[in-house]
Amino acid sequence: MVLFVTGACPKYDECPYCTISPWRRNRDVIYADEVEVKSDEDVLREARLIEAQGVGITGGEPSVVPRRVEHYLRVLKGEFGEGFHAHLYTNGWGITEEVLARWVDAGLDEIRFHIWDEGGWQKIRLAVKFDLRVGAEMPAIPGSPWEDRLRDLAVFLDSAGAEFMNLNELEFTEGNRRSLLAMGMRPRPDSEVAAMGSREAATRVLEFIERETGIDGYFCPAQQKDHQMWMRWRRRAKNVAEPYESPEERGSLVYGVLKGDEEALSLALDLLRERGVPKERILIKRGEIRVAPEALIELAEELVSLGLEGELVEVAPLDERMVLAEYPLAYVARHGKEWEEGGG
Numbered sequence: 001m002v003l004f005v006t007g008a009c010p011k012y013d014e015c016p017y018c019t020i021s022p023w024r025r026n027r028d029v030i031y032a033d034e035v036e037v038k039s040d041e042d043v044l045r046e047a048r049l050i051e052a053q054g055v056g057i058t059g060g061e062p063s064v065v066p067r068r069v070e071h072y073l074r075v076l077k078g079e080f081g082e083g084f085h086a087h088l089y090t091n092g093w094g095i096t097e098e099v100l101a102r103w104v105d106a107g108l109d110e111i112r113f114h115i116w117d118e119g120g121w122q123k124i125r126l127a128v129k130f131d132l133r134v135g136a137e138m139p140a141i142p143g144s145p146w147e148d149r150l151r152d153l154a155v156f157l158d159s160a161g162a163e164f165m166n167l168n169e170l171e172f173t174e175g176n177r178r179s180l181l182a183m184g185m186r187p188r189p190d191s192e193v194a195a196m197g198s199r200e201a202a203t204r205v206l207e208f209i210e211r212e213t214g215i216d217g218y219f220c221p222a223q224q225k226d227h228q229m230w231m232r233w234r235r236r237a238k239n240v241a242e243p244y245e246s247p248e249e250r251g252s253l254v255y256g257v258l259k260g261d262e263e264a265l266s267l268a269l270d271l272l273r274e275r276g277v278p279k280e281r282i283l284i285k286r287g288e289i290r291v292a293p294e295a296l297i298e299l300a301e302e303l304v305s306l307g308l309e310g311e312l313v314e315v316a317p318l319d320e321r322m323v324l325a326e327y328p329l330a331y332v333a334r335h336g337k338e339w340e341e342g343g344g
C-alpha cells in the first residue's frame with residue numbers, strides 16, 4: 001500500500017521532475033492508495049482490501065509531518081504485526097536522530113533517501129546508525145551533471161555503510177511534463193510516460209555501481225508503477241465486488257446495465273429470472289437494471305429485441321468506481337462471445 005502522508009514538500013522548486021500531481025502539491029492531504037484518508041480506519045480498510053503485505057510511506061515530504069508518520073507506523077504495525085514491512089521515502093529535510101529514533105521505535109524497516117547535494121548526504125550517516133535498511137532512490141536523469149551526481153552518491157552510500165540505490169526510469173506526468181520538456185527531455189516513442197535516454201543512463205550508473213562499489217543497484221522501469229497498480233486493483237476487485245459485478249483477470253470490475261421504459265425493463269427482468277440468473281446478481285435501480293456481465297452477454301440479442309438499451313461497463317475497483325470502458329448492448333449482441341473470450 002502506498003501511504004501519501006502529506007502533499008507538503010519544501011523542495012518543489014528544486015525537483016523539476018517531481019511526479020506529484022498538481023492537485024496534491026502543497027496540500028496537506030493524506031491518501032492510502034487512491035483513497036482520501038479521514039480516519040485511521042480508512043488506512044486499515046484499504047490495507048485489508050488490497051491484502052497489503054507492507055506500506056511505502058511517501059509524500060510530499062514525510063519528515064514535514066514526523067508525528068503523523070510515527071502514528072501510522074504504530075497503527076499499521078499494531079494491526080498487522082511486525083512482519084508488515086514499512087519503508088519510507090525522504091529528501092532528508094526534517095531528518096534528525098530524534099525523528100529516526102521515533103520512527104524506528106514505531107516499526108520503520110527501511111528508509112530511501114532522495115538527495116542530490118553532498119551536504120544533505122550527511123543525513124544518510126544518521127540513518128545507518130539505526131537498525132534500518134538504508135539506501136537511496138533517485139530518478140535516472142540522463143546527461144551531465146545528473147549521472148555524475150548519481151555515481152558520487154553511490155560511492156558515498158558505500159562509504160557510509162548504506163546498502164542500495166534504486167534508480168527509477170524518469171517519467172512524464174501531468175505535474176512535470178512542462179518542466180521535463182524545458183530540460184530537453186522527450187518521451188520515448190514506444191512509451192507514453194518514459195523519458196528517452198533514462199533507461200540507458202540507469203544502465204551506465206548500475207554498471208558503475210557494480211564495478212566500483214559494494215552496494216546493490218536496482219532499476220525500476222516506468223511501466224512498473226502501472227503494473228503495481230493493476231496488481232493492487234486485482235486484489236481489491238475481488239474484495240469490493242458488488243454481487244452484480246464480476247472481477248476481470250486484469251484487475252477491473254465489469255457489470256451490465258439495462259435501460260428502457262418501465263415495460264421493457266419489466267420484460268427484461270422476467271427474461272433474466274426465467275433464464276435462472278440468481279436474484280443477488282441483479283440490482284434494480286430507478287430507471288435501470290444492473291446485472292452480472294455473463295448474463296448480459298448471454299442474453300444480449302434477446303434483450304435488444306425486447307427494445308432495451310444498455311451497456312457492459314468496465315470500472316476501476318475504487319470506492320467511487322471510475323469508468324474505464326463502456327460497450328453498448330447492441331455491440332455486445334453482435335460481439336458478445338468475442339468480448340468474453342478476448343477480455344474486452
Ligand code: SF4
Nearest residue numbers: 009011012015018091
Ligand atoms: S523531494 Fe520528492 S516530493 Fe519533494 S519536490 Fe522533490 S521529488 Fe517532489
